[in-house]
Amino acid sequence: MTVIDEAPGESLGEDGARLRPAERGYLHVIRVRTLLSWLPIVVAAIVVDRAILADKPVGGLLLVAVPLLAAASIIVAPSRIWSRLGHALEPRMLRVVRGWMFHRDTLVPLVRVQHLDIARGPLDKMFGTATLVVHTAGTHHSIVSLPGLSPADADSMAAVIRSHIQADLD
Known part of the structure; x- marks a missing residue:
């Protein structure tokens, strides 16, 4: 190998053959896996923000930033990964x-x-x-x-x- x-x-393959793309359903599989991997991180960020940072000047920052980062990666990364397979x-x-x-x-x-x-x-x-x-x-x-x-x-x-x-x- x-x-x-x-x-x-x-x-193109070694004999000029075109590569076959992954099935469209696999895009959804990647998207759900990405969502599931971000879920504990978002929950932890919310807990830390509410429990530790609530009365600090940066309180609410994790509450907004982490879910936005998660949403962006759930939207962007799976389609890029799928299109290059x-x-x-x-x-x-x-x-x-x-x-x-x-x-x-x-x-x-x-x-x-x-x-x-x-x-x-x-x-x-x-x-x-x-x-x-x-x-x-x-x-x-x-x-x-x-x-x-x-x-x-x-x-x-x-x-x-x-x-x-x-x-x-x-």
Whole structure:
């Protein structure tokens, strides 16, 4: 498996194939996960503001600033993360491209795949997405996950990769 850092905006595979974007439902999964991660921080900020800073000159600052920062990140970050996630199943490689601030292009030779998992958590089920988890030979970066697939796409990609694994065993 090879990990290549490259300039944002690259959208062609090694054979000129276009990357397929993540399912639109995955945008909602990211948005809900971001909301859930901000929730305890906002609650803690409100408690600290009311309990400690209420009678100070800066009282009310956390009450406003933290929820505004949370709302901004819930609106902006998920769409940027989702728009920069793509994949391509090429004849001998699986390519996974992701990254908002740090672009990562991962190439997985199909001959190195050990086994596959398809994961669907509660949010994935709610929004109709799945994650294909590819386990490869080796230790460093030996697990590659491809989130944001439709369940049917995850099944069909797993079948194609499984056929390559089976062909190598024969």
